[in-house]
Amino acid sequence: MFVIPIANQHSYNSIPRNADLKLTINNHCNAPSRQLVIDWKGDCFVCGCEAWLPVSVGQISDFDSLASVWNSSTAVALQADINSGAYTHCAVDRCGVVHASKIDKTHVVSINVDESCNLRCPSCRPSAIMINSGDEYDRKLAQVQHIRRLLEEFTEPCHIVMSGNGDPLASAIMRPLIREFRPGANQTIRLFTNGLLLKKQLDDSPILNNITQYFISIDAGSADVYEQVRLGGQWSQLIANLTWLQNTAKRTGAEVLLKFVLQKDNYQDMQNFCQLCVDMGFSGVINRLEDWGTWADYNQHDVIGNINHADHQAAMYFLASTYSEYAGRIQFNSSLEKLCRQ
Numbered sequence: 655m656f657v658i659p660i661a662n663q664h665s666y667n668s669i670p671r672n673a674d675l676k677l678t679i680n681n682h683c684n685a686p687s688r689q690l691v692i693d694w695k696g697d698c699f700v701c702g703c704e705a706w707l708p709v710s711v712g713q714i715s716d717f718d719s720l721a722s723v724w725n726s727s728t729a730v731a732l733q734a735d736i737n738s739g740a741y742t743h744c745a746v747d748r749c750g751v752v753h754a755s756k757i758d759k760t761h762v763v764s765i766n767v768d769e770s771c772n773l774r775c776p777s778c779r780p781s782a783i784m785i786n787s788g789d790e791y792d793r794k795l796a797q798v799q800h801i802r803r804l805l806e807e808f809t810e811p812c813h814i815v816m817s818g819n820g821d822p823l824a825s826a827i828m829r830p831l832i833r834e835f836r837p838g839a840n841q842t843i844r845l846f847t848n849g850l851l852l853k854k855q856l857d858d859s860p861i862l863n864n865i866t867q868y869f870i871s872i873d874a875g876s877a878d879v880y881e882q883v884r885l886g887g888q889w890s891q892l893i894a895n896l897t898w899l900q901n902t903a904k905r906t907g908a909e910v911l912l913k914f915v916l917q918k919d920n921y922q923d924m925q926n927f928c929q930l931c932v933d934m935g936f937s938g939v940i941n942r943l944e945d946w947g948t949w950a951d952y953n954q955h956d957v958i959g960n961i962n963h964a965d966h967q968a969a970m971y972f973l974a975s976t977y978s979e980y981a982g983r984i985q986f987n988s989s990l991e992k993l994c995r996q
Contacts, residue, residue: 656728656743659697662708664947669705669748672741679741681755686733687724688758694769694819696797700729702762705944706745707732715800720763720808750988763805764815765822765831767797772824773848773886775873777915777955780948782886786826794827802835811840823851832856837864844869850887852895856902863906868899871913875926883919896934910936916990917943918955921969928980939985940976958990 658666672679685707686700692714693704700723701707711728723729735742746752774782785791805814814837822828822845832855837843844867856862874880877889903910912934914920914927924940931938943959945952953960957969970993977986977994986994 656709656731658708659695659710661695662693662697662704662710665705665945666708666743668945668947669745672744672746675746677741677746677752679739679746679752681751681753683736683741683744683749683751683756684733684758685756686729686736688760689762689764690720690723691764691766692797692801693766694794696767698723700724700732701744701749702764703749704766705946706749707743709743714767714804715797717804720761720804720812724761747989753988760811760813761808762813762815763801764817765798765801765828766817766819767794767801768817768822768825768827769820770825770827771821771848772850773821773884775871775884776948777873777883777917777943778946778948783820784824791827795830798827798830802830805841806836806838809838809840812838813842813844815844815846817846821847821851823847823855832859832861834860836860842866846871848872848884848887848892849895849899850891852902853898862902865906866908868903868908868910869913870896870899870910871915872927873913873915873917874920875914875923875928875930879920879923879926883917896936900934910934912936912938914938914940915943916940916958916969916973918957918963918965918969921957921965921972924972924976925979928976928984932980932983937985938983939987940973940990941987942989958993 685702689700689702691699691704696713696715697710698712698714699707700711709732711726717723769783770785771783816822816831822832841864843861843865845865846869849870873883880889899910912931928938943956949955957963957965974994
């Protein structure tokens, strides 16, 4: 019997699963034998996004090696379900497997154990989260030290992702992975961050040269919109850090991807975002808004999915015109791209 943690049941129930969609899928996915997401509870999920396959295979503290996660009975059963073409618990219209196979050649470990962040963006959280003392801090710090040991003992090629739930550069809990972790030569790192502490935390970090990807969420292309949707952030600080990253990425060869989540308060800023990416020489992506349960009135913010929203037609116009001008230079989430091509 598969276990869906209480905290993940909202996403399981709000996002359609193939058990209900009953789509015929001829493409393949090997995520349960390659992907690992460790969430803020210490639960392990064998998919690139726990919202897409929110079945826990166990607690990270209960595994004595990374290989034992992918060889666990639940992970093996999930892979068998996918191999059969059922994709029973998968959000197949979100992950993209409907359109193409999703095959990872190396293992991918995403470390999302701490939600601490120096921002309080409404699309992500209803209030500020910063854990730096107490029992929860001690427990999470022990998890991170355990994860660090598992990574240092893992000899196969591995791509490490830090982190999807908070900002690893702002987190005291994640600090051992920023300041103490010595990654192997076959280990690369994708860093998810809001970009405000890049220079301060990474300039002399032992992981700097192993970072091959910077994924930076900014959700805006101008100061006014940025400071409205990225609460607690200052545009001038962001631009100063992005300028530092321009020089650093040229030296290390790292990819930089700026990210934009389309919502009511920023849809008119899409083209400014795209132009910022072009001007700085960074890649960019525009994603659809996801319902993480942080808004009681989510539909009032989802100007694309809610066709009855007062701003839906205007948002679709901005999306279509932005796609027309920047497609090929800026990425668009597959579902947004499909809408633009209709």
